[in-house]
Amino acid sequence: MPLTIVMYHYVRDLARSRYPLIKGRDIAEFRGQLDHIARHHHVVTTEAVVEAVKGGEPLPANAAWLTFDDGYLEHFTQVFPLLHERGWQGAFFPPVKTVVDRELLDVNMVHFILAAQPDPTPVIAAIKAYVDTRQGDGIAPFEAYWREFAQAGRFDAAEVIFIKRVLQHALPETPRKALCRQLFRSFVSVDPAAFAQELYMSVDQLRMMVRCGMTVGGHGVNHYWLNRLSPAAQEAEVDASRAFLGSLGVAAKDWVMCYPYGAHDDSLRALLARKDCAIGLTTRVAVAEIGVDAPLMLPRLDTNDLPLTP
Ligand SMILES: [Zn+2]
Known part of the structure; x- marks a missing residue:
């Protein structure tokens, strides 16, 4: 069954921002894209995707799952209110270092x-x-x-x-x-x-989003290319990501990992399978086929691949 997983990074009022040339999704375009998604898709939750991947309840037709990488403050200030207003859930993937240590990656x-x-x-x-x-x-x-x-x-x-x-x-x-x-x-x-203080959301903001129904998954600690690390270093990144998710109340079983830069390898995927990770998100460009694509290698579409008007 097809699942359109949409990937977002920066979502901001570009023209009136301090760095108008940053490559991001303009907030007006984002609103237009949400209208498009509302008209053509059925937005599903992380829980529903995990269930479908494990062979349970299938997803509805034209399912779409909205994912937001890197823990930017604008995901809290701009994205979260718009999703909440529509009764939709987003899946957010902050590296531990950004929200906990407030360190500029x-x-x-x-x-x-x-x-x-x-x-x-x-x-x-x-x-x-x-x-x-x-x-x-x-x-x-x-x-x-x-x-x-x-x-x-x-x-x-x-x-x-x-x-x-x-x-x-x-x-x-x-x-x-x-x-x-x-x-x-x-x-x-x-x-x-x-x-960094201005760029990333805080742990408290992330907790509030979780309380309001949003979900959080792993995106590593340091935002490394995980396929370039030794197995021991991969394990350290995965364990710390998982501990961080645990501190937010995310269950240790059937969690979601989003690979920084979309980078993964055999050793990382075997490790994630041992650590009860249900889904791995890549940056391969395609509509995912649940039941066909390997759950730890799901492809995503970039926001630039979807229309910006209904
Ligand atoms: Zn990232």
Whole structure:
């Protein structure tokens, strides 16, 4: 049975926001998309999806499941009221570090570096200068990174993908984090700790959403590419995600994991199966087929794949 799983990240009043160039769903467009979903789909709950995946009660026709990644404050201020008004449930996936530690993730630093400096040229120049002066210590020549990672993606030019991959995982962790902070400070010019306070929701806000019927699933602690971690490091991420969900009252059985960057591997999925995870959400682009797709590898559609008007 088909299930349209819709994936959202930033949802904000883009034109009147501080960073109008951030890649996100404008709130007016979001309202239009909810109208479209109301007309053409039947919004289902996490509980109903878990039940269907386990072979129980099937989903209604044209089922849609709304998922929101990364724990942004606007999910509380903008999205939650609109879902609540319609009597719909959303599934929210905050990394532990964002809501508990209020720490600005590298992935978000990169988004705002690119929004503050839309021309990638000076950002790439700064990366090159950093890499050139730190040869050795596991840092390869700039050209090697360029050859491997400057490949256009679904929504991004090759230059932008290069910046993202170098700062997400290509460089070793310590210099990568240092470079990310340096670029954030020079192009965005805001204190990362203050920025995180404004970007992410708090645990109390998350708890309120849960009390009002929204659901929460795992999205890791550090928002790492989990397929690039050792099995032991994968287990640490999964256990801490699960402990965090437990603190919110989410049952330890039949929970949902949403893979950061959609990245997973055999070892991670085997681990999740042992830890009673019922569903794994990827970023593979398709309408899910419950009963056909592996439950720990369900595909999603991006909000950009759905119409914005009824
Ligand atoms: Zn994410």
